[in-house]
Amino acid sequence: PGWFSEISPMWPGEAHSLKVEKILFEGKSDYQNVMVFQSSTYGKVLVLDGVIQLTERDECAYQEMITHLPLCSIPNPRKVLVIGGGDGGVLREIARYSSVEKIDICEIDKMVVEVSKQFFPDVAVGFEDPRVTLNIGDGVAFLKAVEEGTYDAVIVDSSDPIGPAQELFEKPFFASVARALRPGGVVCTQAESIWLHMDIIEGIVANCRQVFKGSVNYAWTTVPTYPSGMIGFMLCSTEGPTVDFKNPVYSIDEDDSQHSTRPLKFYNSELHSAAFCLPSFAKRAIGSK
Numbered sequence: 001p002g003w004f005s006e007i008s009p010m011w012p013g014e015a016h017s018l019k020v021e022k023i024l025f026e027g028k029s030d031y032q033n034v035m036v037f038q039s040s041t042y043g044k045v046l047v048l049d050g051v052i053q054l055t056e057r058d059e060c061a062y063q064e065m066i067t068h069l070p071l072c073s074i075p076n077p078r079k080v081l082v083i084g085g086g087d088g089g090v091l092r093e094i095a096r097y098s099s100v101e102k103i104d105i106c107e108i109d110k111m112v113v114e115v116s117k118q119f120f121p122d123v124a125v126g127f128e129d130p131r132v133t134l135n136i137g138d139g140v141a142f143l144k145a146v147e148e149g150t151y152d153a154v155i156v157d158s159s160d161p162i163g164p165a166q167e168l169f170e171k172p173f174f175a176s177v178a179r180a181l182r183p184g185g186v187v188c189t190q191a192e193s194i195w196l197h198m199d200i201i202e203g204i205v206a207n208c209r210q211v212f213k214g215s216v217n218y219a220w221t222t223v224p225t226y227p228s229g230m231i232g233f234m235l236c237s238t239e240g241p242t243v244d245f246k247n248p249v250y251s252i253d254e255d256d257s258q259h260s261t262r263p264l265k266f267y268n269s270e271l272h273s274a275a276f277c278l279p280s281f282a283k284r285a286i287g288s289k
């Protein structure tokens with residue numbers, strides 16, 4: 001009964017609104033306020049500190065792209081790490097790869113995991129995969145304890161730089177990710193919107209160019225319920241076997257064996273390549289190597 005508006009100093013002067021049918025959960029974890037509501041047209045919605053994290057209707061766009069852009073760019077990923085991602089959606093997408101043997105996840109807020117399992121079963125289904133090991137804790141500390149060269153891929157499914165995820169946008173964190181990756185390993189991070197945060201993105205790109213000696217690319221997707229209707233990703237690889245992110249080496253959308261459970265709603269191989277095409281103002285600011 002009424003409207004939820006996503007008002008934040010991170011996107012001044014604008015606010016996306018969703019019509020609310022019913023508030024289903026409100027709580028305060030050790031890190032943030034957590035809220036779930038039933039919207040009129042986007043299904044259930046997860047909100048952290050007043051910021052929309054996902055809706056049932058369009059979460060596929062974000063979860064599928066943040067997962068398949070990195071994992072379809074390398075042959076046979078075996079060990080994958082997720083930092084953040086406590087709703088389980090990225091785990092659900094990683095589980096599609098029969099080559100994957102081990103999926104580690106480090107989420108700082110256990111209330112996000114619990115709330116997702118209770119209200120978003122089709123997203124939290126990712127936690128049911130036997131290859132998944134859940135660690136509740138700070139991703140920065142987790143990575144410090146990881147042995148060098150452990151992972152083929154790291155996915156940083158974070159919230160925004162204001163709040164618990166702030167450290168995940170800084171150079172020391174990127175350096176610890178690079179150390180945890182094998183030569184030619186890949187990382188994909190949530191990298192904000194070119195309409196709202198060009199300055200943050202330029203900082204992230206500069207840091208990534210210093211830390212990741214393979215390739216560094218920015219890609220994007222549309223997510224109707226994120227501010228500016230889009231979100232970007234940094235795709236980086238460490239020194240070693242060359243990774244050409246723009247030309248996927250694996251087509252998960254054509255590999256029917258992966259569709260036994262649930263077909264992809266959003267990602268496909270053409271969209272993979274197109275995701276790296278940028279508007280001119282972004283190309284100038286970001287450049288591409």
Ligand SMILES: NCCCN[C@H]1CC[C@H](NCCCN)CC1
Pocket residue numbers: 051052053054062063085086087089090157158159160190192193196226227230231
């Ligand atoms: N697994 C879903 C987690 C969602 N990550 C983030 C949630 C907050 C969202 N704010 C967008 C702010 C404007 N770019 C970015 C993605």
